[in-house]
Amino acid sequence: MNLSPLIVTYLSLFLIAFTIALVPLFAKHQKILIYVSFPLMSIASAIAVVAGIWSVAIDTPESVTLSIGLPDLPFHLRLDPLSGFFLTTIGLLSFFVSIYSTGYCKGYAGKRSVTHLVIFYSLFIAGMFLVVLSDDAFFFLISWELMAIASYFLVMFEDELIENRRAAFLYLVVAHIGALAILLSFGVLAGATGLESFSGYTFDAMRQTEFPLKWATVAFLLAFFGFSAKAGVIPLHVWLPEAHPAAPSNVSALMSGVMLKTAIYGIIRVTFDLIRVFPLWWGAMVLILGLITAIMGILYAIMQNDIKRMLAYSSVENIGVILIGIGLAIIFTSFHIPVLAALSLTAVFYHSINHAMFKGLLFMGAGALLHATHKKNMDEMGGLIHYMPWTSTLFLIGSISISALPPFNGFISEWLLFQAFLLSPSLNSPLLNLLIPMGAALLALTAALVAACFVKAFGITFLGHWRGHHHPPLQKMGLEVNWPMRIGMILPALMCLILGILPAMVIEWMDKISDELVGGKIATTAGAFGWLWLTPVAHERASYSGAIVFLWIIVVVMLVYILLHIRKTAIHRVPLWDCGFEKITPRMQYNAASFSMPIRRIFGFLFNIREQVRLSTSTISPSFPNRLYYRLRIRDRFWGWIYRPISESSYWISRKFGRLQQGYIHVYLIYSFITIIILLIFAR
Amino acid sequence: MIELYPFIIEAIQIVIVLLFAPLFVGWVRMLKCWFQGRTSAGLFQPYRGILKLFHKDVILAENASWLFRFTPYLVFGVTVLAGGIIPIISLTLPFATVADVIAIVALFAIVRFFTALAGMDIGTAFGGMGSSREMMIGSLAEPAMLMAIFTVSLISQTTSLSNMADVVIHKEFILRPSMAFALLAFVLISLAETGRIPVDNPATHLELTMIHEAMILEYSGRHLALIEWAGMIKLFLFTTIGIASFFPWGISTSVNLINISAGIIFLILKMGFLGIGLILIETGLAKMRIFRVPEFLGSAFLLSTLGMLSYFILE
Amino acid sequence: MSINLAAQVNSIMAALILLTSFGLLVQRRMYGLLHLFAWQGLFLSISTAIVGYVSGSHHLYISSILTLALKVILIPYILHFLMKQLHIHKEVEQLVNVPTIMLIGIALVIFSYYLTAPIRELSTLVTRSTLAVALATVMLGLLMMITRRHAVTQIIGFLALENGLFFAATSATYGMPLVVELGVALDILIAAFIFGIFFFQIRTTFDSLDVEQMTKLKEED
Secondary structure, X not given: OOOOHHHHHHHHHHHHHHXXXXXXXXXXXXXXHHHHHHHHHHHHHHHHHHHHHHHHHHOOOEEEXXXXXXOOEEEEXXXXXXXXXXXXXXXXXXXXXXXXXXXXXXXXXXXXXXXXHHHHHHHHHHHXXXXXXXXXXXXHHHHHHHHHHHHHHHHOOOOXXXXXXXXXXXXXXXXXXXXXXXXHHHHHXXXXXXXXXXXXXXXXXXXXXXXXXXXXXXXXXXXXXXXXXXXXXXXXXXXXXXXXXXXXXHHHHHHHHHHHHHHXXXXXXXXXXXXXXXXXXXXXXXXXXXHHHHHHHHHHHHHOOEHHHHHHHHHHHHHHHHHHHHHHHHHHHHOOOHHHHHHHHHHHHHHHHHHHHHHHHHHHHHHHHHHHHOOOEHHHOOOHHHOOHHHHHHHHHHHHHHOOOOOOHHHHHHHHHHHHHHOHHHXXXXXXXXXXXXXXXXXXXXXXXHHHHHHHHHHHHHOOOOOOOOOOOOOXXXXXXXXXXXXXXXXXXXXXXXXXXOHHHHHHHHHHHHHHHHOOOOHHHHOOOOOOOEOOOOOOOXXXXXXHHHHHHHHHHHHHHHHHOOOOOOEEEEOOOOOOOOOOOHHHOXXXXXXXXXXXXXXXXXXXXXXXXXXEOOOOOOOOOOEEEEEEEEEOHHHHHHHHHHHHHXXXXXXXXXXXXXXOHHHHHHHHHHHHHHHHHHHO | OOOOHHHHHHHHHHHHHHHHHHHHHHHHHHHHHHHOOOOOOOOOXXXXXXXXXXXOOEEEEOOOOHHHHHHHHHHHHHHHHHHHHOOOOEOOOHHHHOOOHHHHHHHXXXXXXXXXXXXXXXXXXXXHHHHHHHHHHHHHHHHHHHHHHHHHHHHHOOOOHHHHHHHHHHOOOOOOHHHHHHHHHHHHHHHHHOOOOOOOOOOOXXXXXXXXXXXXXXXXXXXXXXXXXHHHHHHHHHHHHHHHHXXXXXXXXXXXXXXXXXXXXXXXXXXXXXXXXXXXXXXHOOOOOHHHHHHHHHHHHHHHHHHHXXXXXXX | OOHHHHHHHHHHHHHHHHHHHHHHHHOOEHHHHHHHHHHHHHHHHHHHHHHHHHXXXXXXXXXXXXXXXXXXHHHHHHHHHHHHHHOOOOOEXXXXXXXXXXXXXXXXXXXXXXXXXXHHHHOOOHHHHHHHHHHHHHHHHHHHHHHOOEHHHXXXXXXXXXXXXXXXXXXXXXXXXXXXHHHHHHHHHHHHHHHHHHHHHHHHHHOOOEHHHHXXXXXXX
């Protein structure tokens, strides 16, 4: 048997199964369980990464029909470049997170049993792998459900808190409504293949069918709705900022970093691989939803004071950015410009892997904060750069990357998207030419707001003085996290840098995917100028070299530093200058709410904000109040607009149906009798 | 030798950026003094200021972290990098391909990001206030800036500044309303981004009005010198970006030494005139309230959008 | 002056007219509004003269001079006089949500571009591209009348709307017949006088020029 990517993938899956089988053996010895299972999971993930990279590189889809499954419904697996790419992304992050978890879960040892955590963690990763591998509708949905249920239990891990239970329930409801829509969508597609029995349910059968536009539209809308619910596209995002912070931080990293990507995978797979019809308005719809999601997501993120909620909303924003790329790709394909569609899709893939890296890193950083300070509210932290040098530096790298600043990776994907936007005037439609650049302006606004958001996140948490009421809970050096956690964060930070300075190589690797999906390539031009330069369309059109930017910054910083230190000038450390006001306290610093106040004031009309200010005046003079109470409450408007009416109407309906419940057995017998009579009339 | 030639020009340009930036600031300050009927401190006062700061000891707050000390070097390095990319005296720079105009905007975003963080590092109310306001202004200015640049790049079909300038120089001259709008928008945004009146006042330390100064209030000695110098270079670079995208005539298109020196002379002339323009704006306007700034930047955005619309409608 | 250059100058004028329309939309001060309106008239008159030159139809010169006299000098003067008399020349009008108004304005421009696209395809005139701007000016004038509360600003909005119509006529068909244009000019002039009289009437009745006061006129039930 020749070694092939798919076989390597089996190896990874078997290793995960082996890990799960080991769990009962060590259930009594929690520490050993942690030290055995998470390293095994990280090895399994690393193997999956190898398989993924390999399968994208060789560009030959492998498919296999398993003999297991339902009667008449064997399971189909397929590893093509698209699944290979997502396998790589998922594997990479779960590799890092598993290393991190080895250290992170030690914090639970002795407090609560981690047996459930280990089992569902492994199932969750296995579910994500299987989602991207499956090649028929049934197996896809089974894997999808496996992933959803496992993550539901992970969100429920700390179930003594009522808000965690509520968040998990909300998550379960939305996930299942989404799954239902996906099921219906596959049903429509399978029906439209016109094949007998169940053979229409394989993706292969769908690939070979030319779908009529009517059915294609129904299927696309259902699938888009279903996957959007999972990805957190506004207005289906409300579960996300509840569920992601509730889970343990290593799980939040996986949920935000890669679980959302499976939904992106689903959208791409269904649209570009299975349906392959591209009406213009689909693209426009996806683009507009993406823009709304991006801008609203980041505005919500800026308003948050809880660091994990902030990161969760920021994931909503990133999903928006990815959708923008997908929308552009559909639009370009509908105008038959494969090269530009490939450019947009490359931006989509690049942003997917970027977001997995930096959001994983940031969530792990938030986990480290939680681990060290047991706090989630940024307003109770501050000055941690002195106590946690590693965590703060790594969190800073994550913040720079997500803020799309060169030379890190976030910039590459946003830059590619901007290039795609700027090339839209080659479309053959004057109105679109006019409208699409406006989208670019919104994307620019989003990018700039992300920077503001993460200046706030990093600045409030790590800089300044400790903002909490009590002084730092531990002594000076005791806060920094243990080595496995550090390594788990260092590796994604390195990936952020590598993806940022070697984009031409990465794009060359992943170029086959867009070639297969939209029939266009950009690698020949993207790397035409050498590996140092990224020239997506033509080098006279635009070029960027992350490596040179990085090297230049390092060289100049060192040079200036050395030049300025030839002559010895002393550094005097002095107490903080208090402007002559002698009672300066840490409470006078800017905090999270005050930092975002200018932006809140500009964009406040988009939110449901209630501010309460109350002065308790002293007896001397009303100009010198004793105390000032300030309360700020920011709510999601979508909750009141969409969800409350739905939940209230469903309560109303159930109350109406409740009248049928009489409690008398005779009445129930009458119901059954009437039902039988009616059925007999119809079945006559 | 031919291979080396562009690199020599690159080096000359970086030296010009480093040296001319304080000179331009000196010129602007001198003009301002004249306009307001004061005696000026001379054209070379900014040099003296920087030199003096380099010789002073550094006073650092007790709780300043490494980030606070690292920021001046980074800010300076990134600003100089941008100075090596923008075509100032010649279009044939080896560094011109390193970053296009979007990346240059992102480079300035790095500067803003780290300055804002440094402002928060000490933990005074001033620093936080400055950072918060700066990020608000930055997040509104950046989209307007990119819209203005997109308008220009629609015409020239490229986002590389050198190629944009090249297209404008070599194409037949056409009166373009879109360019006029984009230029107006660019002027407004540059005022905001470089912290000039009416958005911010570089000469004030009045607590209610300062933005950029509030963030760097705690700096001293060589750190302050680097930040101030980088600020001067930033002003210089914004004017040169304006020159390269709207009035590139005179920038050398070859590596010929005569053309290069002509380019330098043209540069000096243009900067002289732009300094006068800047001072006319600064003395003619009053600093606006901070919450009027969104409206100001909103009109910059409107102008750049109108520029883009008129490109499609009228041209 | 070549035809090509004339067309370029004309499109610059169109752009400036569009800009002044947006300026009118967001300007708060009464005098500022008046000045912007006068500028718009000036650009319109220059544009008309250029179109006259390009098309060789000399009656457009007369309309250009008429525009100059009427919309740049006479009507602004009348309005100026009125403001002085009514003591409102330093008044500042409250404007709600300027960014939203601007965004609606941009949307209207795009909409008029979309509407005039078929005409632009068919027309062969040099000025065909300015038609979208003309339509946008009409719509922006209407938008200004909707968003403003003050009687004088509403009148300026109306006059800007008329400017747009005039501009549309020149750019779509090289102007209306001279007789019609003279008639319209006379109408505008008389309208300006009548508005003046009305202002005084409104002022004496409500002691304000805020048109929201007119809600009092409705019958109570």
